[in-house]
Amino acid sequence: MKTTVFPYKLLAAVSTLLLPATVPLYADLYTAGSGNWSLGTNWNTGTAPNGVGAVASRNGGASVTITQDLSSVTLGTLSLTGSTSTVLTVSLSQLSGTPPVPYDWRFDQDGSGAGVATIENASTAAGSRIVLQNAGGAMFLDDDLVIKQSNANSTASASGDSYAIQINQRLVGTKSITVNNALNDLNYGMVAFQGGTTGKGSYTGAITLASGALTWTSTTAFGSASGITLGSTGGGSVSFVTSRTVASVGQAITVASGTGGTTVLGSTLTTGTQNFGGAITLNQDLTVVSQMTTADTAGVVLGGVVSGSGNLQINGNVKYSGVSTDTAGIVKLTGNNTFTGQTRVYKGSLLLGAASGTNSLALQNSTLNLASGDTGTVGFGVTSATTITSATVGGLSGTRDLSLQNIATSSAAVALSVGNNNSDTTYDGALTGSGSLTKIGTGTLTLGGHSTYTGATTISSGTLLLASGGNIASSSSVKVNGASARLAGSGLASNITLTAGSISPGNGGIGTLSAASLAWNGGASMVFNLSATDNTSDLLALTGALTKVGSGAYTFDFSGGFSYGQTYTLITFGSSSGFSASDFSTTGQEGTFNLTGSSLTFTAVPEPATWTLVAAGLCCTIFLRRRS
Numbered sequence: 001m002k003t004t005v006f007p008y009k010l011l012a013a014v015s016t017l018l019l020p021a022t023v024p025l026y027a028d029l030y031t032a033g034s035g036n037w038s039l040g041t042n043w044n045t046g047t048a049p050n051g052v053g054a055v056a057s058r059n060g061g062a063s064v065t066i067t068q069d070l071s072s073v074t075l076g077t078l079s080l081t082g083s084t085s086t087v088l089t090v091s092l093s094q095l096s097g098t099p100p101v102p103y104d105w106r107f108d109q110d111g112s113g114a115g116v117a118t119i120e121n122a123s124t125a126a127g128s129r130i131v132l133q134n135a136g137g138a139m140f141l142d143d144d145l146v147i148k149q150s151n152a153n154s155t156a157s158a159s160g161d162s163y164a165i166q167i168n169q170r171l172v173g174t175k176s177i178t179v180n181n182a183l184n185d186l187n188y189g190m191v192a193f194q195g196g197t198t199g200k201g202s203y204t205g206a207i208t209l210a211s212g213a214l215t216w217t218s219t220t221a222f223g224s225a226s227g228i229t230l231g232s233t234g235g236g237s238v239s240f241v242t243s244r245t246v247a248s249v250g251q252a253i254t255v256a257s258g259t260g261g262t263t264v265l266g267s268t269l270t271t272g273t274q275n276f277g278g279a280i281t282l283n284q285d286l287t288v289v290s291q292m293t294t295a296d297t298a299g300v301v302l303g304g305v306v307s308g309s310g311n312l313q314i315n316g317n318v319k320y321s322g323v324s325t326d327t328a329g330i331v332k333l334t335g336n337n338t339f340t341g342q343t344r345v346y347k348g349s350l351l352l353g354a355a356s357g358t359n360s361l362a363l364q365n366s367t368l369n370l371a372s373g374d375t376g377t378v379g380f381g382v383t384s385a386t387t388i389t390s391a392t393v394g395g396l397s398g399t400r401d402l403s404l405q406n407i408a409t410s411s412a413a414v415a416l417s418v419g420n421n422n423s424d425t426t427y428d429g430a431l432t433g434s435g436s437l438t439k440i441g442t443g444t445l446t447l448g449g450h451s452t453y454t455g456a457t458t459i460s461s462g463t464l465l466l467a468s469g470g471n472i473a474s475s476s477s478v479k480v481n482g483a484s485a486r487l488a489g490s491g492l493a494s495n496i497t498l499t500a501g502s503i504s505p506g507n508g509g510i511g512t513l514s515a516a517s518l519a520w521n522g523g524a525s526m527v528f529n530l531s532a533t534d535n536t537s538d539l540l541a542l543t544g545a546l547t548k549v550g551s552g553a554y555t556f557d558f559s560g561g562f563s564y565g566q567t568y569t570l571i572t573f574g575s576s577s578g579f580s581a582s583d584f585s586t587t588g589q590e591g592t593f594n595l596t597g598s599s600l601t602f603t604a605v606p607e608p609a610t611w612t613l614v615a616a617g618l619c620c621t622i623f624l625r626r627r628s
Contacts, residue, residue, distance in 0.1 A: 027055040027056075027057050027077075028043045028044065028045050028047070028048070028049035028054065028055060028056050028057065029043065029044040029045075029057050029058070029059055030042060030043060030044075030056065030057065030058045030064065030066065030088075031043065031044050032064070033062065033064055034064050034065040034066070034067075035064075035066065035067070036066070036067050036069045037050075037066050037067065037068045037069055037070060037073060037090075038069050038070050042066075048070075049073075049075060050070065050073050050074055050075075051074055052074060052076065052108045052109070052110065052111040053076035053108070053109055053110055053111070053115075054074060054075045054076055054077075055075070055076060055077040055078075055079070056075055056077070056078050056079075057077070057078075057079045057080070057081060058079075058080050058081070058082075058086060058088045059081045059082040060081065060082020060083060060084030060085075060086050060123065060125065060128075061082070061084055061086060062086070063085075063086050063087035063088070063089070064086075064087075064088060064089070065089040065090075065091055066088075066089070066090050066091065067091050068090055068091065068092050068103050068105075068137075069103075070103070071103060071104070072103070072104045072105075072106060073103075073104075073105055073106070074105075074106040074107075074108050074142075075105070075106070075107060075108075075117065076107070076108065076109040076110070076115070076117050076118070076143075077109075077117065077118045077119075077120070078090075078118070078119045078120075078130070079118070079119070079120045079121075079122055080120070080121050080122065080123050080128055080129075080130050081122045081123055082123055082124075082125065082128075083123070083124045083125055084123075084125055084128075085123075085125040085126060085127035085128055086123060086125065086128050086129075087127070087128070087129045087131065088128075088129070088130050088131070089131040089133055090131070090132050090133065091133045091134055092104075092105075092132075092133065092134035092136065092137035092169065103134070103136075103137045104137055104138045104139070104140055105132070105137065105138070105139045105140065105169065106140045106141075106142055107119075107139065107140070107141055107142065107143060107145050108142035108143050109143045110143070111142075113142060113143060113175075114143070115143040115144070116143060116144045116145070116146055117141075117142075117143045117144070117145045117146070118145070118146050118147075118148065119132075119145065119146075119147045119148070119165065120146075120147075120148040120149075120150060121148070121149050121150060121151050121154070121164055121165050122148070122150045122151065123151050124151065124153055125151075125153070126153050126154060126155040127154075127155055127156060128151055128154065128156070128164075129156045129162065129163065129164055129165070129166065130164070130165045130166065131163075131166045131168070132166065132167050132168055132169055133166075133168050134168060134169070136196065137169045137170070137196065138169055138170045138171075138172045138196060139167065139169040139170065139171050139172065140172045140173055141171065141172065141173035141174075141175040141177070141203070141205065142173065142175070143175055144175045144176045144177070144178070145175065145176070145177045145178070146177075146178045146179075146180065147165060147167075147177065147178070147179045147180070147191055148180045148181075149164045149165050149179075149180070149181040149182055149183065149189055149190075149191050149212060150180075150182050151164060151182065151183075151189065152182040152183060152189075154182075154183060154188055154189035155188050155189075156188060156189055156190075157187055157188060158186065158187055158188075158190050158192075158215065158243045158244060159187070161192070161194070161217065161244060163190050163191065163192035163215070164181075164183075164188075164189045164190060164191060165191045165192070166191075166192050166194065167191075167192065167193050167194060168194045168195075168196065169196045170195060170196025170202075170203070170220065170223065171193075171196075171202075171203035171205075171222070171223045171225075172202065172203055172223075173203060173204075173205060174203075174204050174205050175205045176205050176206045176207070176208065177205060177206075177207045177208070178207075178208045178210055179191050179207070179208065179209045179210060179211075179212070179214050180210050180211050180212065181209075181211055181212020181213055181214065182211070182212060183212050183213060184211070184212045184213050184237045184238060184239055185212075185213055185239075186213060186215075186239060186241055186243050186268055187243075189212070189213070190213045190214065190215050190243075191212070191213070191214050191215070192214075192215045192216065192217060193214070193215075193216045193217075193221035193222060194216070194217045194218055194221060195216070195217070195218035195219070195220035195221040195222075195223075196220060202223050202224045203222070203223030203224060203225055204223070204224050204225065204226055205225060205226060206225065206226050206227050206228075206229065207222060207225050207227070207228045207229070207251075208228075208229040208232070209228070209229070209230050209231070209238050209240055210231070210232045210236075210238070211232070211236045211237075211238060212237075212238060212239070213238070213239040213240075213241070214238075214239070214240055215240075215241060215242055215243055215244070216242060216247055216249070217242070217244050217245045217247060218245070218247050219247050219248050219249075219250075221247065222249070222251055225251050226251070226252075227251055227252040227253070227254060227278075228240070228249070228251045228252070228253050228254070229253075229254045229255075229256055230253060230254070230255050230256060230263050230265070230286075231255060231256035231258050231261070231263050231284065232256050232258050233256055233257055233258045234258050235258035235259045235260035235261050236258065236260065236261045237261035237262045237263070237264075238261070238262075238263050238264070239264040240253075240263075240264070240265050241264060241265065241266050241267060241268060241289065242266075242267045242268075242269065242274060243267070243268045243269070244269075245269075246267065246269060246271075246272035246273065246274050247274075248274070248275040248276075248277060249275070249276050249277070249278070250277045250278050251278045252278040252279045252280070252281070252304070253265070253276065253278060253279075253280045253281070254280075254281045254283065255280070255281065255282050255283055255284050255285075255286050255308070255310055256283060256284060257283035257284050258284060259284070262285070262287055263284060263285065263286050263287065264286075264287045264288075264289055265286055265287070265288050265289070265300075266287075266288045266289035266290050266300045266331070267289070267290060267291070267292065267300050268289065268291055269291065269292065270291050270292060270293070270298075270329075271292065271294075271297075271298055272292065272297075272298055273292070273297070273298055273299055273300075273301060274290075274292070274299075274300045274301065275301045275303055276300070276301065276302050276303065276304065277303045277304055278304045279304040279305045279306075279307065280302060280304055280305075280306045280307070280308075281306075281307050281308045282306065282307070282308030282309065282310030282311070282312065282339050282341060283308050283309070283310060284310045285310045285311040285312075285313060285341065286310055286311070286312055286313065287313040287314075287315050288300060288302070288312065288313070288314050288315070288331050289315060289329070290314075290329030290330055290331050290348060291329040292329045292330050293328065293329055293330060294330075295330055295349075295351060295382065295383055295384065295407065296383045296384055296385075298330065299329070299330035299331060299332045299351070299382070300329070300330070300331045300332070301331075301332045301334065301382075302331070302332070302333050302334070302335065303334050303335060304335050305335045305336060305337055305338060306333070306335060306337040306338070306339045307337070307338045307339050308339050308340075308341070309339065309340050309341055310339065310341045311341035311342045311343070311344065312339065312341060312342070312343045312344075312366065313343075313344050313346060314331045314343075314344070314345040314346065314347070314348050314349075314350045314376055315345075315346040315347050315348065315376075328347050328348040328349065328375070328376070329348045329349070330348065330349045330351060331348060331349070331350050331351070332350075332351045332352075332353055332382045333350065333351070333352055333353065333362035333363070334353035334354065334355060334362065334382060335355050335361075335362065336355045336361040336362075336364070337361065337362050337363065337364065337365070337366070338364070338365055339365065339366055340365045340366065340394065340421060341366060342366060342367045342368075342369045343363055343366045343367070343368050343369065344369045344371060344374065344376075345370070345374060345376025345377065345378055346374045346375070346376055347374070347375050347376050348376050348377075349376065349377050349378075349379060350376065350377070350378050350379070351378075351379045351380075351381065351382045351407065352378065352379070352380050352381075352382075352388065352391055353381065353382040353386060353388065354388060358387055358388055358389040358390065359388070359389065359390045359391070359392075360380065360388050360390070360391035360392070361391075361392055362391070363391075363392070363393040363394060364392040364393065364394060364420050365394040365420060365421045366393065366394045366395075366421070367393070367394050367395030367396065367397055367421065367423060367425055368393045368394075368395070368396050368397070368398075368402075369397045369398050370396075370397070370398030370399065370400040370401075370402060370427075370429055371397075371398045371399070371400070372398065372399040372400070374398075374400065378402060379403075379406075379407040380404075380405070380406050380407065380414045381406040381407045381408045383408070384407065384408050384409045385408060385409070386406075386408055387406055387408050387410055387412050388406055388408075388412075388414055389412060389413075389414065389415065390414065390415040390416075390417070391414055391415075391416055391417070392416075392417040392418075392420050392440075393416070393417070393418055393420065394419075394420045394421030394423065395418065395419060395420075395421055395423045395425040395443070395445070396418045396425055396427045396445065397425040397426055397427055398427060398428070398429055399427075399428045399429050399449070400429045401429045401430045401431075401432055401449075402429060402430075402431055402432070403432045403433040403435075404416055404431055404432065404433040404434065404435025404436070404437070404453050404455065405433035405434055405435060411434075413433065413434040413435040413436070413455055414433070414435040415435060415436045415438065415455070416431075416435055416436070416437055416438070417438040417439075417440050418437065418438070418439060418440065418441075418445055419439050419440045419441030419442075419443050419445055419461075419462050420440055420441050421441065421443075422441040422442045422443045422462075423441075423443045424443045424444045424445075424446075425443070425444075425445055425446070426446040426448060426467075427445065427446070427447055427448065427449065428447075428448035428449045428467075428469075429449050430449045430450055430451045430452060431447075431449075431451040431452075431453045431472075432451065432452050432453055433453055433454075434453070434454050434455060435453055435455045436453070436455030436456045436457065436458070436475075437453065437455070437456075437457045437458070437472075437475070438457075438458040438459075438460055439457075439458070439459045439460060439461070439462055439463070439464040439485070440460050440461055440462065441461060441462050442461060442462050442484065443462050443463075444462060444463040444464075444465055445462070445463070445464055445465070446465045446466075446467055446470070446489070447464070447465070447466055447467065447470040447472065447489075447491065448467040448468075448469050448470050449469065449470065449471070450469065450470075450471040451470075451471060451472050451474065451475070452474045453472075453474060453475060454474055454475065454476060455475065455476060456475060456476050456477045456478075456479065457472055457475040457477065457478045457479065457493075457494075458478075458479045458481060459478075459479065459480045459481065459482065459485040459486065459487055459501065460481060460482045460485055461482045461483075461484045461485055462484065462485070462486070463485075463486040463487075463488055464486070464487055464488070464489075465488045465489040465507060466487075466488070466489035466490065466491025466492065466493060466513065467489055467490065467491055467507075468489075468490045468491060469491065470489060470490075470491030470492070471491055471492045472491070472492070472493055472494065473492045473493065473494050473516070474494070475493070475494050476494065476495075477494060477495050477496075477497060478493045478494055478495065478496045478497070478515070479496075479497045479499065480496065480497070480498045480499065480500070480501045480502070480503065480524065481497075481499040481500055481501065482500055482501050483500055483501060484501065485500065485501030485502075486501055486502050486503070486504055486527075487501075487502075487503045487504070487513070488503070488504040488505070488506070488507060488513070489505070489506070489507055489511070489513055490505065490506055490507065490511040490512055490513060491513070491514070492514045492515070493513070493514070493515040493516070494515065494516050495515070495516045495517045495518075495519075495544070496515050496516075496517065496518045496519070497518075497519045497521075497549075498518060498519070498520045498521060498524045499521045499524060500521070500523065500524050501524055501525075502524065502525045502526060502527050502557075503518075503524075503526050503527070503540060504526070504527040504528070504538070505528065505538035505539055505540055506529060506538050509529065510529050510531060510536055510537060510538055511538060511539075512538070512539040512540075512541055513538075513539070513540050513541070514541045514542075514543075515540065515541070515542055515543075516542065516543055516544050517542055517543075517544035517545045517546070517547070517573075518540065518542055518545075518546050518547065518571075518573075519547045519549050520546070520547065520548060520549060520554060521549045521550045521552075522549070522550045522551045522552025522553060522554055523550075523552045523553060525553075525555040525556070525557055526540070526555070526556045526557065526570070527556075527557045527559060528556055528557070528558055528559070528568075528570060529558075529559050529560045530558050530559075530560065530561065530562040530563075530566075530568050530602075530604070531561070531562075531563065531566075531568075532560065532561025532562060532563055533561075533563060534563065534566065535563070535566040535567055535568055535569075536568075537568035537569065537570065537602075538570070539569060539570065539571070539572065540570065540571045540572075541571075541572050542571065542572060542573040542574065543573075543574055544573065544574050544575070545573060545574060545575045545576065545577055546571060546573040546575070546576045546577070546579065546600070547576075547577045547578060548577065548578030548579045548583065549578075553585055554579075554583050554584050554585065555584075555585050555586065555587055556570065556584065556585070556586050556587070556602070557586070557587045557588070558586060558587075558588065558589045558602075562589060562604045563604060564604050564605065564606050565603070565604065565605075566603070566604055567594075567601050567602070567603040568601060568602050568603075568604070569599055569600075569601050570599075570600050570601060570602055571599065571600040572598060572599045573598060573599070573600075574598070575597075576595065576597070576600075579595060579600075580595060581593045581594055581595040581600075584600070584602075586602075589604065590604070590605055590606065591603050591604040591605045592605060
């Protein structure tokens, strides 16, 4: 007799043979009220789920507490579904014995170590929650784990630790954890890690908050995780914020490079100090929130090195339903940070400290943007007892004032260096206090405000340009002291010492730079524009003395055009010391200098060769006219 095997039956047979025997082909739906895990009658299949790939699910109904009475339970998926408000609580305790044996979880999807296990709150009911309870147990990850808070209707509140998904066990293993939360809200629908106090081993895997809000309530919440990534390359908004208990986070934090949305880090508590001690990498902008307002005893502290190219934004004013984050809180930066994005304080206070010593490098490559319309402040020092004597910022821009003094009781002066990122920036605010300013880097810092700081001004490299409203007359001195250093513009300076570099009045066109006095060392130069149509030129207007210092060349570099026979006034002064007209020279232009009791002038005269050509041209013209 001939036997025919139909293709679909053969396919089914082969498919069955290919399925791993350890992977259940069903979901175990918990149907009873509160009871023990091991009791088969509590499950719709008659057998408690426990094995690689096992699925345990609760489909709505009354809230239940399942007591895990087995020493270990292995699952591939734990889920809450349905449309009825339900709290699914799995309570771990300990078996009796000597020593007591802790109850543990194992998440293992396929037995290969390459699968992905899942915990999901997929209920559509507002108050539904999943709680894995008892800090004495541990959660072993044999596979990567995805925690999904899919309930976009969740009203599970952070108040009273009533989170939408709550993990109260110690994490163990090396696999990754990814949190996908449909809600980015600090009051509703949060996923919370609360850590554990006992259990074998530790967790060293990586954690990613891909979407929504994630919080924590203990320093053991993330074990020894290798790092925490905020956001994803696909973009979207995430919040990694503690809202119940101050608990330090020591892991390195990476802000993903996705576009769109916001990434928020910090605390909504009003007391205590929330420390983020690990390195932070900004591949995208990061907003830091704080409502802690007492500098000596509170604040959100970024103590590790902040690197990357993203912007750092300080803002107490981030809106979430049911939670006010409008308080002007304190954020402290104490690392030798290297990030190159801007720093902007929308609201609250940013305090700059040092990793060690009294020199702050917290913003050494970042442009501090004191933008118009913001209300936040920037201070030096992180407590009333901490003194910062110097600080470096990558650049400075904006319109709001900055005090060059400590917030400390001593109110010590701060020496501020600006320009380390070599960018061109414009600052129209006022620098105040007893501190000093040093221009570094190759870029141009334009000052447009009326500053009142009383310390020295030093230009070591690059350009310090005083706009028409720029005033640093209160500065004790202005030192131009670098081969590439340049003082320029049309503002007002105090007593200038030109040791190396140059002075260039105006900004591209003809302008007047005013100052109290000038001590000019040989070898340094003046770069001036002369008009090609009349006798106007750049002017250095001194109310005090023009003084010769040292020896060497006292050179003028005349840029642009000029007009033969015109006399240009270059410097005016109250008095002159040490100079004679013969001390001055030019590059690329012939003429004569004249030094009087109140001014230095220059008259452009053609070179002899030029006169010869002019004369020859005139003779040729006369000859041609006679022949005609």
